[in-house]
Amino acid sequence: MSPRKRYWLMKSEPEDFSIDDLARVGTEPWTGVRNYQARNFMRDGMRVDDEVLFYHSNADVPGIYGIARVASTAYPDPTQFQARSKYFDAKATQETPRWFLVDVAFVRKLDAPIPLSRIRAHSAELGEEFALIRKGARLSVLPVTSAQWKLLLSLENAR
DNA sequence: GCCAACGTTGGC
């Protein structure tokens, strides 16, 4: 019996890697996460075929722009070993990698993005602990419950 | 560009 699918939200800056970039390449290794909590969600929580809300931070309109899918189990982020990468980590070794990632596959782009402002308007239903809207939360990979997932996607075509 | 909030680092 296969375990129930889980839901996530993953942030990216459109200047860095956008939903259109993901649509173009199809599948992308989610490099560059350097936060332990976010790493743990990818390494310990994610399973192939989990669904992902693709969020643009530092965008003209921050919000959810598309849907993606977890396309691999976790493996070491290769950029931690690359001395010339901005994600290089001198304390990571091949034997004991510090940073892990998953591959993320494009599913679809939303008809219209769901702006953060509209998401905030539903904070009561989403719950105050929802890490996306919790004050000061900066997690770039975070879990979404199935109820939150349903609610968020119901906002896709809201006015 | 500003800055609040938070995580990490490193001296002690």
Added chain:
DNA sequence: GCCAACGTTGGC
């Protein structure tokens, strides 16, 4: 182990 300093995130 404490905590000040620093760097980063990310909305506005």
